[in-house]
Amino acid sequence: QELVTLLTRNIKRLPLAVICAARYGDDGSKLELPLDDDVRRQAIDLTYFNVADSKQLAQEILEGQISDHFGRFLVDKSRGNPFFIRQLILDLKERSALIRRERGGQAHYWLNSLRSEDVPADIRTILISRLDRLPRPVKHVVQVASVLGPEFEAPVLAKILPGDRQLTQHLRYAETEQVWVGLNGDRYLFRHALLRDSAYSMQVGSQLRRLHRRGAEAMETLYANDLSRHYTALAYHYERAELAEKSIIYLERAGDQAKANYQNENALNFYDRLLQYPLDRAKQMITYSKQGEILNLLGEWDLALAKLQQGLAQLNGLENTRHEAQLRVVLGDVLLTKGAHDTALAHLEMAQEIAEEVQDQETLFKTLITMARNYMYKLEPELALAVNQQALTLAQKLGDEHGAAMAMAGQGAIYALRDDADQALPNLLASIPIFKKLGDKREMIHPMVNTGVIYHLIGEYDLALTYFQQVIDEAAEIGDRVGVWLSLHFIGHIHHSAGRHEQAIPFFQEALQKRAETGEDGLISQTEPYLATTYASLGRPAAALGIARQYFAKLADGQRDVEQGRAHVAVGMVLGQIIVDSGLDHAPDALTSMPPARPDLCPDFEAIGQLTGLPLDPHAYFQHAIAAAQAGSRPYPMTLVPALYEYGRFLYRTGQPEAGRARLAEAKAQALQLNMQGKIERLKEMCADLGLDFETLG
Structure with a gap:
C-alpha cells in the first residue's frame, strides 16, 4: 500500500x-x-457472474449463441467464478458435451444431456481432465514445463527435452488449447496458476525431483555467463531436487542479492530456508548476522537481537574470528538503536579488538563508524568526533570511497547534534552524491535526514521539507521504518516552528503511530513534547496536557528526556495562559478558585505534578526546561530558545516587564548565535505583539 x-x-x-x-x-x-x-x-x-454474464462469456468463447438453460447450468456448476466458467466451457467442448447447430448463419449451442451429467465437481478436476485429453507428447511437454514454474523459457525446456524434435509444434498446440500464452521471445506464461499447479500435481515425487535437477542444470548451462538473474529459480529447483550442496549455494546468493536490492522480506525468507540445512558454524553466524542487519533496518529490533544471539550461540570455540567481529558490530548497532549504549559499546570494543588482531580492516572500519554513532546517541559528541576521525583516516588509507562518505556523513551528524551548521552542512552535502552514485540508499538516508535537521535549525524550512519528503520516499522504498518515522516527526516539527500548527498535528500523529510500530528505542528525538507544545500554541490545553502526561510517564519509567525539557515548556505555556486568562497571580488560585478556571484540567495537572515533582507553577516548568536545555556540554537550542521566549512572554504579560525583556533578550542572543532564522522571525512577531522593539532588545 x-x-x-x-x-x-x-x-x-x-x-x-x-x-x-x-x-x-x-x-x-x-x-x-x-x-x-x-x-x-x-x-x-x-463480482460473481450471473446468468447473463455467464452467457455473454460463453458466447464470446464459443463464438455462438447459447440457451438460458446452458447459462444457468454454468452458474450452478461454477458458482459464478469466471475462471471456472471458462474452463468448464472448454472442458464441455473438448468432451463433445455440446450440440452445435447453425441458425440463420449463426452457431447455436445446447448441452448434450447424456454427456454433461458427469461434469467434474471442482475446478482442479476439470483442469486435470482437460490436460489428460491432450495428445500424449503435448501433455508431457506441459507437465515438464509446469516444473519450471508459472512462466518459463523455451530454451530451458528444450535442454530438458533434447529428444523432442517437435517441441515448437507442441508448444503452439498447447497455446491453441489455451494452456498458456506466448509472450515476447521464447517465453510462455500459463494462463492460470491453477492450470500449472494441476499439471505439476499429476506427476510423482521421483519424477519431479529429477525434472527440477535437470531444469536447474539446464539454466546453469544456458545462462553461465550471468547466473545472477536466476539465483531465485536455481535455489528453488535445487531445493525441490533435494540437492543440499547446490541449494545452499543458491539460497545464499539469492538472499544476498535480495538484501542488496532492499527486498527485505524475500532476503529473510531465503536466509531462513538456508538455515534449515546443515551449515558450518561460521556460515550460520554470517547468515544470522545478515538477518540481524535487515531486521535492524526494518525496526524489528527485538527479533534482530534474537537472531544475533542465535548467531553468537554458534561460537563454541570459534572465538576471535572475523565472523564474530562482524556479528558483534551488527549487534552493537541494534543495541545502540534501542538505547542500550553501554552494552553496545562492550560488543563494539570486543569487535574492535578482534578486527585489529586478525587485521580485518573492513570490519575495523565498520566497528569505528558504529562506535562513533553510539557515542553520538549517548550525547558524547567529543568522543564521537574522535572515533569518527579514526574511521575517516582508515577509509582514506584504504582508498574506500564509500567508507569515506560514511565517515563524512557521521561527522556531519555529530556537528548537527552540536547545532554547528557551518561544520555539519559541508560534510553532509559532500556525502549524499557519493551514496547516490554508489546506489546505497540506506546510508544516503542518514545525511539527508541530518541535512534537513540543519536547514530546519537555521530556518530554511522549505529546503528542510524538501529533504524530509525525499527521505520518506527513499525510506519507504527500502523498508526503512525509522527513516519514515524521523521524516514525519521533523516535517511536523518544521510546520510547528513555522507557526503552521494545524498542519503539524497530522504529521506528529502519524509519526507517533510509526514509532509505536517499531517499539521504544534510543533514537535522539521524541515526538510527544513537540505535539504537546503544538497543542499549547493552538490554545488546546487538554490535548497538550494529555500528551505531556503520557511523555512524563515514560520518563518516570526510566526513559531519557532527549528533548531536554521541551515537554515542560508545553506545561508552562498552559499554566501561563490560565493565569493570564483568569487575571489571578498564581495557577493554583486560578485552578482552585470558585468556580475554578479549568476544573477539567485538574486531574492532568495533579498527575503531571506527581510525575515531575514540580509545583503547579509556570515559573517552575519554564525554569526546569531552561536548566535542562543548558545541562549538557552544549546548550540544546531547540528547547532553550522556545523556553526562553515563552517564559519571557509570560513574564511580560503578567506584570514583570524587566524580567520578561531579559528572557526575550537571552532567546534573541541564542538564536542569533546559531543563525536560527525561523526562531528569530518568531521572536520578532512576539515582540511586535508585546509592543517591544526587537532591534533594541538586549
Missing part, C-alpha cells in the same frame, strides 16, 4: 494509470488505499 501511495504522488502530468487488484476483506469490506487527496481513483467491483 505504501508503494502505491509513492507511485501516485506528483504524477498529474504523466500519462500513468496504476491498476490494483484486491480481494474483499473477511468481513466483506473493500480495500481502501492511502492515496493523497489529489489522486483520482476509480473502483470497479468484480
Whole structure:
C-alpha cells in the first residue's frame, strides 16, 4: 500500500494509470488505499457472474449463441467464478458435451444431456481432465514445463527435452488449447496458476525431483555467463531436487542479492530456508548476522537481537574470528538503536579488538563508524568526533570511497547534534552524491535526514521539507521504518516552528503511530513534547496536557528526556495562559478558585505534578526546561530558545516587564548565535505583539 501511495504522488502530468487488484476483506469490506487527496481513483467491483454474464462469456468463447438453460447450468456448476466458467466451457467442448447447430448463419449451442451429467465437481478436476485429453507428447511437454514454474523459457525446456524434435509444434498446440500464452521471445506464461499447479500435481515425487535437477542444470548451462538473474529459480529447483550442496549455494546468493536490492522480506525468507540445512558454524553466524542487519533496518529490533544471539550461540570455540567481529558490530548497532549504549559499546570494543588482531580492516572500519554513532546517541559528541576521525583516516588509507562518505556523513551528524551548521552542512552535502552514485540508499538516508535537521535549525524550512519528503520516499522504498518515522516527526516539527500548527498535528500523529510500530528505542528525538507544545500554541490545553502526561510517564519509567525539557515548556505555556486568562497571580488560585478556571484540567495537572515533582507553577516548568536545555556540554537550542521566549512572554504579560525583556533578550542572543532564522522571525512577531522593539532588545 505504501508503494502505491509513492507511485501516485506528483504524477498529474504523466500519462500513468496504476491498476490494483484486491480481494474483499473477511468481513466483506473493500480495500481502501492511502492515496493523497489529489489522486483520482476509480473502483470497479468484480463480482460473481450471473446468468447473463455467464452467457455473454460463453458466447464470446464459443463464438455462438447459447440457451438460458446452458447459462444457468454454468452458474450452478461454477458458482459464478469466471475462471471456472471458462474452463468448464472448454472442458464441455473438448468432451463433445455440446450440440452445435447453425441458425440463420449463426452457431447455436445446447448441452448434450447424456454427456454433461458427469461434469467434474471442482475446478482442479476439470483442469486435470482437460490436460489428460491432450495428445500424449503435448501433455508431457506441459507437465515438464509446469516444473519450471508459472512462466518459463523455451530454451530451458528444450535442454530438458533434447529428444523432442517437435517441441515448437507442441508448444503452439498447447497455446491453441489455451494452456498458456506466448509472450515476447521464447517465453510462455500459463494462463492460470491453477492450470500449472494441476499439471505439476499429476506427476510423482521421483519424477519431479529429477525434472527440477535437470531444469536447474539446464539454466546453469544456458545462462553461465550471468547466473545472477536466476539465483531465485536455481535455489528453488535445487531445493525441490533435494540437492543440499547446490541449494545452499543458491539460497545464499539469492538472499544476498535480495538484501542488496532492499527486498527485505524475500532476503529473510531465503536466509531462513538456508538455515534449515546443515551449515558450518561460521556460515550460520554470517547468515544470522545478515538477518540481524535487515531486521535492524526494518525496526524489528527485538527479533534482530534474537537472531544475533542465535548467531553468537554458534561460537563454541570459534572465538576471535572475523565472523564474530562482524556479528558483534551488527549487534552493537541494534543495541545502540534501542538505547542500550553501554552494552553496545562492550560488543563494539570486543569487535574492535578482534578486527585489529586478525587485521580485518573492513570490519575495523565498520566497528569505528558504529562506535562513533553510539557515542553520538549517548550525547558524547567529543568522543564521537574522535572515533569518527579514526574511521575517516582508515577509509582514506584504504582508498574506500564509500567508507569515506560514511565517515563524512557521521561527522556531519555529530556537528548537527552540536547545532554547528557551518561544520555539519559541508560534510553532509559532500556525502549524499557519493551514496547516490554508489546506489546505497540506506546510508544516503542518514545525511539527508541530518541535512534537513540543519536547514530546519537555521530556518530554511522549505529546503528542510524538501529533504524530509525525499527521505520518506527513499525510506519507504527500502523498508526503512525509522527513516519514515524521523521524516514525519521533523516535517511536523518544521510546520510547528513555522507557526503552521494545524498542519503539524497530522504529521506528529502519524509519526507517533510509526514509532509505536517499531517499539521504544534510543533514537535522539521524541515526538510527544513537540505535539504537546503544538497543542499549547493552538490554545488546546487538554490535548497538550494529555500528551505531556503520557511523555512524563515514560520518563518516570526510566526513559531519557532527549528533548531536554521541551515537554515542560508545553506545561508552562498552559499554566501561563490560565493565569493570564483568569487575571489571578498564581495557577493554583486560578485552578482552585470558585468556580475554578479549568476544573477539567485538574486531574492532568495533579498527575503531571506527581510525575515531575514540580509545583503547579509556570515559573517552575519554564525554569526546569531552561536548566535542562543548558545541562549538557552544549546548550540544546531547540528547547532553550522556545523556553526562553515563552517564559519571557509570560513574564511580560503578567506584570514583570524587566524580567520578561531579559528572557526575550537571552532567546534573541541564542538564536542569533546559531543563525536560527525561523526562531528569530518568531521572536520578532512576539515582540511586535508585546509592543517591544526587537532591534533594541538586549
